[in-house]
Amino acid sequence: MRFRFVLFFLWIATVTMSIATLQVRFVGDLSYVPFEILESDGQAKGYFVDFWRLAGKKAGFSVTYELCQWKDALAGFEQGDFDVVGGIFYSEQRSKRYLFSKPFLEIPTSVFYRPHIDSIVSLRDLQKYRVGVVEQDYSQEYLERNAGKANLVLYPTTEALVLAAIEGEISVFLCDEPVALYWLKAYSKAQDFKISPPFYKNFVYAVVRPDQKELLDLLNRGIDLITEEEQSNLESTWFGVPKTHTIPWALILVLSLIAFGVLISVFIWNSVLRRRIEAAIRTIKEQNERLSRQNLALTENEQQFEGVNQQLLATTEDLEKTLLQVEGLNYTMFELIELSKLLSEAAQGKDQTFFEKLLNTTLTVIPSADYGSVSLFEGEDWRFVYAIGHDLANLKTLRLKKSQFTLEGKISVVEDIISDNRPKMNATELEKLAQFTKPIAHSIVIGLFIGESLVGGISIDISAYSDKRFTQRDTEVAQALSNLASGFLAMQRYTIAQGKFQKDLLMGMIKILEIYDPHTKGHSENVASLSARFAEELGISSDLIQRIYWAGLVHDIGKILVSRELLGKMGPLTSSEYQIIQNHPVWGAEVLQSSDELSDIVLYIRHHHERWDGNGYPNRLERESIPFVSRIISLADSYDAMISDRPYRKKKTVECALKDILNNAGKQFDPSLAKAFCAMIEGKSAKRSVI
Structure with a gap:
């Protein structure tokens, strides 16, 4: 009996201990050094590993950590082989599949490139090169979405x-x-590459599967329990310089020569400075001797002499202050020149990059400022587009009006901007604005104008915990920066208007084709709309969808060079007539190839009659050698033609048209795209990618 009691007691103790300590299986990237490192004995170490072991110790769970290739790590996690991915960036695509923890670290991402390349500062610069990325890393998703x-x-x-x-x-x-x-230094090649400014900075999170909400709460509890001192100790442990394989003698020699040059320059400067000081001392001595003689001769004017002496000292101090101001203005001018270089380039793309650079530069050249934000007005709505120091994500959720924006004239200095907004906002709006911004004592508010129209604003803020104040120079610099921003907005609107003019010109060409061949009226717009709708269904980027729409709009423009009699012929075509018809994609490409803006569209138009089996025209391309966009337009073109009346036949029903497309999948059409297209027409598809 006693023996059974002891066994029962041991069983209870074992179950209790297993329940008390939850074992969590983490997975990570084996080459993400120094965050995750795979030792020769198969053990994992690194910043992420130590961070989660510390979090587990504090929150009451044990950690096992395995490392493998990043693609395999994500696959194993999604299949349930692991519970948590220990370090990952957030994206909208990932948020649909995973639950994200609280962020616990911020990491910058930059472009590394060879010295023979001039510079890389924007996504547009990357289009000339083959760009390497880690498969299924956030960088791949970022470039596919934005470049x-x-x-x-x-x-x-x-x-x-x-x-x-x-x-x-x-x-x-x-x-x-x-x-x-880390890896460049590990192979002694860091000096062989240039580094761009960070393209983006991302917070690091852990992720769990959607059905693991309780585990996510446990991870967040562990993050909250780690102190700033403990996190600082982890960072100092792991963010050191890795051991290199060889001693970089060339780098040491270059640095030595630079140091020697600096020493020589300092020596020469000291010699020049010493001579200047000696000359100044001699001059001062001579002045003192002269003043002494005057003092002896004019003792009755001693009080007047003292006043003159004080004035000389004050003038010297003013000159020193002026010199410092000149040096500050030189630096400010350099930053303004660098910022202005971005204007023409930024006007061709999104405004986010320009406003990030603008605000960062503003806080650099106005050292008394601590925070800042950029706002734009869309009609009567006021929205935040960028901020430093404040909570940008939540500021973007505010629904404010242009009339609530604080501005008197074109620029104003405001004390306690939150209180200044009190008469213009209701209690809820004011509470949220105060919650999403850091405490502010003083602000410079600058309007952004196109002509006389107020289109946005910049706010430069001093912390409520600072005793600094804005100067007149700060206000002048802020005004100069706002002029740059206004110029950027004006250039961007001009670019948009220019794009509309080009689209109107293409639409005019389509109307000419419809007058020339009445049987195709509306066909070009239908193909453009169908192609763009299908591209969106496939998850293609918005910029490429716009190019696909334009390509669909002008895909048959070459038919203008085919005779009206041949286009409207009621009976079957002869062999020679069919050869003439087959030339229209080539003629359409030649019509448009003179425009640099349409260079990619020329390729799509030329090959929209190629076939998957290689029996198309004009170049008999097959399978993936046919441009992807041309394959999309081919489906939309064939489908709209089948469901429309033609001189030589009546239109088909939607069901018959879809059946024909599926029957020709793998022959005339890309089989994957054909199935996806038919599913979209039938209304059965979800967002997918077949690229």
């Missing part, structure tokens, strides 16, 4: 990516800055 023309080369690990760049397989790659620098 549709970039030629991406995928690698399984960061080490493989860096080695490919070192060996000359690629000249440009996008990578998280600490990890890339």
Whole structure:
């Protein structure tokens, strides 16, 4: 009996201990050094590993950590082999599949490139090169979404990516800055690459599957329990310089020569300065001797002499202050010149990059400022587009009106801007604005104008915990920066108007074609709309969708060069007539190829009658050698033609048209795209990618 009691007691104790300590299986990237490192004995270590072990110790769960290639890590996690991905960036696409923890670290991501390349500062610069990224890393998703023309080369690990760049397989790659620098320094090649300013900075999160909400709460509790001192200790432990394989003698020699040059320059400057000081001392001595003689001769004017002496000292102090102001203005002018270089380039794309640079530059050249924000007005609505120091994500959720924006004239200095907004906002709006911004004592508010129209504003803020104040110079610099921003907005609106003019011109050409061939009236707009709708269904970027729409709009423009009699012929075509018809994609491409803005569209138009089996025209391309956009337009063109009346036949029903498309999948059409297109027409499809 006693023996049974002891066994029962041990069983109860074992179950209790297993319940008390939850074991969580983490997975990560084996080459994401120094955040995740795979030792030769198979053990994991690194910043993420130590961070989660510390969080588990505090929150009451134990951690096992396995590392593998990033693609395999995500696949294993999604299949249930692991509970948590220990470090990952947030994206909208990932948020649909995973639950994200609280952020616990911020990492910058930059472009690394060879010295023979002039500079890379924007996504547009990447379109000339083959750009390396880690497969299924956030950088791949970022470039596919924002740089549709970039030629991406995928690698399984960061080490493989860096080695490919070192060996000359690629000249440009996008990578998280600490990890890339680690591997470049590990192979003694850091000096062989330039680094761009960060393209973006992302917070690091852990993720769990959607059915693991309780586990997510446990991870967040662990994050909250780690103190700032403990996190600082982890960072100092892991964010050091890695050991290099060889001593970089060339770098040491260059640095030594630079240091020697600096020493020589300092020596020469000291000699010049010493001579100037000695000359100044002699001059001062001479002045003192002269003043002494005057003092002896004019003792009755001693009080007047003292006043003159004080005035000389005050003038010297004023000159020193003026010199400092001149140096500050020189630096400010340099920053303004650098910012103005972005104007023409930024006007061709989104405004986010320009406003980030604008606000960062403003806070640099106005050192008394601590925070700032940029706002734009859309009609009567006021929205925040960028902020430093304040909570931008929540500020973007505010629904404010242009009339609530604080501005008197074109620029104004405001004390306690939150209180100043009190008469213009209701209690809820004021509470949220105060909650989403840091405490502010003083602000410079500058309007952004196009002509006389107020289109936005910039607010430069001093913290409520600072005793600094804005100067007249700060106000003048802020006004200069706002002029740059207003110029940017004006250029951007001109670019948009120019794009509308080009679209109107193309629409005019389509109307000419419809007058020339009445049987195709509305066909071009139908193909354009169908192609754009299908591209959106496939998850293609918005910029490329716009190009697809334009290509669909002008896909048959070459038919203007085919005779009206041939286009409207009621009976079957002869062999020679069919050859003439087959020339219209080539003629359409030649009509449009003179425009640089339509260079990509020329390629899509030329090949929209190619077939998947290689029996199309004009170049008999087959399978993936046919441009992807041409395959989309081919489906939309064929479908609209089948359901429309033609001189030589009556239109088909939608059901018959879809059946014909499926019957020709793998012959005339890309089989994957054909199935997706038919599913979209039938209203059965969900967002998918077949690229």
